Amino acid sequence: METILLKNLPDIEAYFACGGYKALKKALGLKPAEIIEELKKSNLRGRGGAGFPAGLKWSFIPPGGQGQKYLVCNADEGEPGTFKDRELMLKNPHALIEGMAIAAYAIGAAHGYIYIRGEFAAETALMNKAIADARAKGFIGRNVLGSGFDFELFTHRGAGAYICGEETALLESLEGFKGQPRLKPPFPALKGLFGSPTVINNVETLAAVPSIIENGGAWYAALGTGKSGGTKLFCVSGPVNRPGVYELPLGTPLRELLEVHCGGMKDGKKLKAVIPGGSSVPVLTAEEALAVNLDYEALAAAGSMLGSGGVIVIDDGQCMVKLLQVLARFYHHESCGQCTPCREGCGWLEKVLDRLEAGGGSAGDIDLLYSVAEGMTGRTICALADAMAMPAMSFIKKFRGEFEAHAAGKVCGN
Amino acid sequence: MPNLTIDGRSVEVPAGTTLLEAAQRLGIYIPRYCYHPKLSVSGSCRMCLVEVEKAPKLVTACSTEAAEGMRVLTASEKVRQARRDVLEYLLINHPLDCPICDQAGECGLQDYYMDYSLRKSRFEAEDKILRQKRRAAGPYLMLDNERCILCTRCVRFCGEVTKTAELEVMERGDRSFIDLKEGRALDNGYSLNIADLCPVGAFTSRDFRFKARAWFLKRTPTICLGCATGCEIEAHHYEGTIYRLVPHPNAETNTWLCDHGRMTYKAVRAGDRLGKALIRKGLIDLEPALRETATRLEEAKGAAAVLGSPWLSVEDNAALARLAKDSVKTANYCFDFSAEQGIKDGILVNKDPAPNTAGTRTVKALYGGLSLEEFTGLLAGGKIKILITEAKAYGLVKAAAEAAGIRLIIFARNRGEAPAAAYAVLPYASYFETEGTFVNYQGLRRMTAAAVEPPQGIKPLWAVVNKLASYSGAELHLDSAPRALKDMDF
Numbered sequence A: 001m002e003t004i005l006l007k008n009l010p011d012i013e014a015y016f017a018c019g020g021y022k023a024l025k026k027a028l029g030l031k032p033a034e035i036i037e038e039l040k041k042s043n044l045r046g047r048g049g050a051g052f053p054a055g056l057k058w059s060f061i062p063p064g065g066q067g068q069k070y071l072v073c074n075a076d077e078g079e080p081g082t083f084k085d086r087e088l089m090l091k092n093p094h095a096l097i098e099g100m101a102i103a104a105y106a107i108g109a110a111h112g113y114i115y116i117r118g119e120f121a122a123e124t125a126l127m128n129k130a131i132a133d134a135r136a137k138g139f140i141g142r143n144v145l146g147s148g149f150d151f152e153l154f155t156h157r158g159a160g161a162y163i164c165g166e167e168t169a170l171l172e173s174l175e176g177f178k179g180q181p182r183l184k185p186p187f188p189a190l191k192g193l194f195g196s197p198t199v200i201n202n203v204e205t206l207a208a209v210p211s212i213i214e215n216g217g218a219w220y221a222a223l224g225t226g227k228s229g230g231t232k233l234f235c236v237s238g239p240v241n242r243p244g245v246y247e248l249p250l251g252t253p254l255r256e257l258l259e260v261h262c263g264g265m266k267d268g269k270k271l272k273a274v275i276p277g278g279s280s281v282p283v284l285t286a287e288e289a290l291a292v293n294l295d296y297e298a299l300a301a302a303g304s305m306l307g308s309g310g311v312i313v314i315d316d317g318q319c320m321v322k323l324l325q326v327l328a329r330f331y332h333h334e335s336c337g338q339c340t341p342c343r344e345g346c347g348w349l350e351k352v353l354d355r356l357e358a359g360g361g362s363a364g365d366i367d368l369l370y371s372v373a374e375g376m377t378g379r380t381i382c383a384l385a386d387a388m389a390m391p392a393m394s395f396i397k398k399f400r401g402e403f404e405a406h407a408a409g410k411v412c413g414n
Numbered sequence B: 001m002p003n004l005t006i007d008g009r010s011v012e013v014p015a016g017t018t019l020l021e022a023a024q025r026l027g028i029y030i031p032r033y034c035y036h037p038k039l040s041v042s043g044s045c046r047m048c049l050v051e052v053e054k055a056p057k058l059v060t061a062c063s064t065e066a067a068e069g070m071r072v073l074t075a076s077e078k079v080r081q082a083r084r085d086v087l088e089y090l091l092i093n094h095p096l097d098c099p100i101c102d103q104a105g106e107c108g109l110q111d112y113y114m115d116y117s118l119r120k121s122r123f124e125a126e127d128k129i130l131r132q133k134r135r136a137a138g139p140y141l142m143l144d145n146e147r148c149i150l151c152t153r154c155v156r157f158c159g160e161v162t163k164t165a166e167l168e169v170m171e172r173g174d175r176s177f178i179d180l181k182e183g184r185a186l187d188n189g190y191s192l193n194i195a196d197l198c199p200v201g202a203f204t205s206r207d208f209r210f211k212a213r214a215w216f217l218k219r220t221p222t223i224c225l226g227c228a229t230g231c232e233i234e235a236h237h238y239e240g241t242i243y244r245l246v247p248h249p250n251a252e253t254n255t256w257l258c259d260h261g262r263m264t265y266k267a268v269r270a271g272d273r274l275g276k277a278l279i280r281k282g283l284i285d286l287e288p289a290l291r292e293t294a295t296r297l298e299e300a301k302g303a304a305a306v307l308g309s310p311w312l313s314v315e316d317n318a319a320l321a322r323l324a325k326d327s328v329k330t331a332n333y334c335f336d337f338s339a340e341q342g343i344k345d346g347i348l349v350n351k352d353p354a355p356n357t358a359g360t361r362t363v364k365a366l367y368g369g370l371s372l373e374e375f376t377g378l379l380a381g382g383k384i385k386i387l388i389t390e391a392k393a394y395g396l397v398k399a400a401a402e403a404a405g406i407r408l409i410i411f412a413r414n415r416g417e418a419p420a421a422a423y424a425v426l427p428y429a430s431y432f433e434t435e436g437t438f439v440n441y442q443g444l445r446r447m448t449a450a451a452v453e454p455p456q457g458i459k460p461l462w463a464v465v466n467k468l469a470s471y472s473g474a475e476l477h478l479d480s481a482p483r484a485l486k487d488m489d490f
């Protein structure tokens, strides 16, 4: 299959050579509503984790010329196990810039921001250079390509908080406040950045837009399967022979990703489990993983989620209690602390896991873990609490034996 | 106007009404911590979760607007479970020091725990996160971070009401804590509202701390006389002593109270409260003091003057007017007070520090008298030998009276109020101890209520005037406050 996103074209001339910025020219000749229609046809779903249909999201922006509107690109990429947006920005920054210019034109935004994870210093520099190059060619700035459409694009570096990847916390941070998710409604499409209608999309979502405009929504949809249109970047980490970022059509079997593209498990390692969509989604057993296809519907049917596409491979030498403890430490550290269940629950889970991991827990701790996690589910302002609770519940459900061994005093070597 | 049902009962509410408010209309109480009707919605404590039929998740009643046809359940098992869970989460890092906590008895944690949980905590006590215990946060407040449940009401109050923004949530996650911004103190003039707002014992009043257990207190609704705003308050008292004033929220005047108003009760039991009269600074029983005063008035016949006071009730001013007209039989009296009125800080405090400037107009309308300018001129003119008035009103004519060496008969409740030069100081009951009518800057006419008894032998001012008149040989027949008003069109 042809690669759409992961082309190695950091330089604007190389991007031109591959037909770069043709889609923007084409888009400027279309009506905004036609672009949104094409997006809807493409079945492009948000690549940041929630999988919300991109065309539908854009259509929520009140049409018409009045008032400021904003486009924001979420390049915070903090989800453990996820490292695709970074790769995309390094390899194909102009696809993101072009996609943003098209999106901005479609929703009527004159300003765009790329909110980049604080640690991505080199990536920010590269994006800034790419934006400057695009500006020099007239793709960014006043009167883009003589169309009368103005589009200013800025980068903004985060300061290291995972929660700033949540779209409304990101907006707070971008406005200069402490990064804490906002209560919704109102949704950003009506009241977003600086109180104005705003679309927030992931890097990968926006970078897919030029190819959709160029080749049509139907073409893109057909690359994938069902309601999951197009290709997706999968970030594979863990004891496989070739970990890394892979662009594959949605609907590709997970088994194919692991066995063909990643070259199978490393010598002597046996697959035990896979977290298929970044650390925030429920874990799959090896058996479930090898039977599932990588698309939004199939993974939901298997009781997990496609999420960000961070595929975390776990072999049978790893302790699930220890792994969950690592996750709990992460979410406990990153909870913004507004909502009672998340603020108190994450820390509580970590404490119980600490004692289980150290062999000091009791049998009751397992049900306690489960019910604390259950009490956090679906009851908070943002999905961070669920991102802690869902893996926790699935770990316990699917690997209860390992938790029981720890409750009975087992201490792992690592 | 969406129609919805809550626990099977239907209700129609204006568009924009939240589920919490809609339930309130039906008398259904939804527990809440972060919600406050006068602050922005935070939606963070998650205590108010309710079930909406067909919604995938529980929703926060404080932030969800009622919609046509919604069917809401506020007491389903799912909802009750969510409440129990939130309470359990809140208590895991709470010190549970109720026996030494001033909030006990009116604590949001205690109350809801009794109502919704009664579950034994499954958290190991030794794992609790310890936080900073009590410390002073400004002149009126103590802050105990360990008891805080991070509802952010205090932060929003300072941000939205006083707009002084002294407070902030520092750190994040379960390391979060409320703190003053660097170099700031909570001295915004309204800080004690925070002690009321705080649903737990994190912010407590330094004044009230450890003075009385909340459950012993009796509550008497009355009004604050700290300025012309006339906030509605409740005096909380026990065995004849007032321990604190709290707001009695109402649509007309106030949700909050200012710190100055809160402290007005202090004068009632202050060390210099007069239990007897003073003649030339010497303590003496009221009766002989009144006889002495009557004699001095007799001597001064024709050269006596009476000044009313915007710090006194309508009744007490009326009694002074009767004293002037019918007992002293002089036209040298004045009930003419005016002051610029209106809220001066955009919140509550009035430009007019006197509580009854508007009320004195009724007295003037009925009894006439000199304008304040004429009256001051009269005093300065040297013909007046003796002046009867109230301590604060005396301040308005002090310069003229002092220059003319006039003998002063001053009504005062506290020794500190009365001018040192007063010939006689006559004590009277404070308006926490007796009823009195006051008219605030909006023209609202309301009465104070007697929350506690005056000190032994101390009477309302109108009764003291009645006695003084009878010693002067003229019965005014004022045997009750309403009688003092009997001529008035009230």
Ligand SMILES: Cc1cc2nc3c(=O)[nH]c(=O)nc-3n(C[C@H](O)[C@H](O)[C@H](O)COP(=O)(O)O)c2cc1C
Pocket: A045, A046, A047, A048, A049, A050, A051, A052, A074, A075, A076, A077, A078, A079, A162, A163, A164, A165, A166, A167, A168, A200, A201, A202, A203, A205, A206, A382, A383, A384, A387
């Ligand atoms: C705790 C949390 C962290 C998140 N972090 C990211 C992130 O780093 N990058 C991202 O694109 N989306 C992240 N999201 C999802 C965003 O809130 C949002 O759904 C997404 O940016 C929308 O873009 P999309 O529709 O193109 O996916 C996060 C969500 C949560 C709850």
Ligand code: SF4
Pocket: A163, A180, A181, A334, A335, A336, A337, A338, A339, A340, A342, A343, A380, A381, A382, A383, A384, A385
């Ligand atoms: S769920 Fe957690 S991270 Fe999200 S808003 Fe609530 S406390 Fe903050």
Ligand code: SF4
Pocket: B147, B148, B149, B150, B151, B152, B153, B154, B155, B178, B197, B198, B199, B200, B202, B203
């Ligand atoms: S101090 Fe009181 S009012 Fe402030 S956040 Fe804590 S519990 Fe709420």
Ligand code: SF4
Pocket: B224, B225, B226, B227, B228, B229, B230, B231, B254, B256, B257, B258, B259, B260, B261, B262, B348, B349, B350
């Ligand atoms: S504003 Fe005036 S009436 Fe209200 S509490 Fe303060 S002093 Fe009393």
Ligand code: FES
Pocket: B031, B032, B033, B034, B035, B042, B043, B044, B045, B046, B047, B048, B049, B060, B061, B062, B063
């Ligand atoms: S009262 Fe609704 S979330 Fe706190």
